[in-house]
Amino acid sequence: MAKAYDVMAPTCPSRVVLHRIGARWTVFVVTALADRPLRFTELKKHIEGITAKVLTETLRALEYDGLVARVDKGGHPPYVEYRLTPLGRSLLEPLSAVREWAETHVPQVERANRAYDERG
């Protein structure tokens, strides 16, 4: 029996999903929420360099896809926390593997870049 979904097929919905989870900041947010829920500002501090606008967009997208839950606890000042859903948690391992690959293979990639440049 054939696979139900195949990213190699141009109209397969899995391409949409793959594109979503491959969005620039997804891996950062999911990684940051791995251990515990975080509030908006905590997330922003954790993911250095992200702007409020982009963080908001990323969180909305993840919420839309059911990867992150937004929990509004109300009060003044507002208290909102974000946590991984079970679905989001299931993505943690694959994404962490990619993130770790990036962190551990910087030297090899840089070496390859230099080699390529020297060859012309």
Added chain:
Amino acid sequence: MAKAYDVMAPTCPSRVVLHRIGARWTVFVVTALADRPLRFTELKKHIEGITAKVLTETLRALEYDGLVARVDKGGHPPYVEYRLTPLGRSLLEPLSAVREWAETHVPQVERANRAYDERG
């Protein structure tokens, strides 16, 4: 001792690497080359919907980063094949995990989308 590289740091080179391997078509090319080397046209046929221009750009980027080797065997008509390097092969497992997650979780994501829409 602290990690040598940390994607959460805004200037860390691992962010560049992560961005590169997160490029739209990287996962497709790496996946396609998992089992055997492929020629340009074979790759293009395999990854349905990719254009020659984008495939070329993706292959050049992967070559630059040392993930893919371009082997020109000459002749007429030209015979060029692309194969994963050991470095590229080491990326295969992480990327396949992400691709498989996308392929297996389409229903859950679609359900979350509907739920979100119904809530408003």
Added chain:
DNA sequence: CTGTATCCCAAGTGATACTG
């Protein structure tokens, strides 16, 4: 604190046509 609202820009992508 938790966001929105604008505006702007560069990069990425895609369609099409062409070449060695």
Added chain:
DNA sequence: CAGTATCACTTGGGATACAG
């Protein structure tokens, strides 16, 4: 077969200011 060359276009992303 294995690409290049253009061009048009969209989208994502960043800066900044503001609001409930």
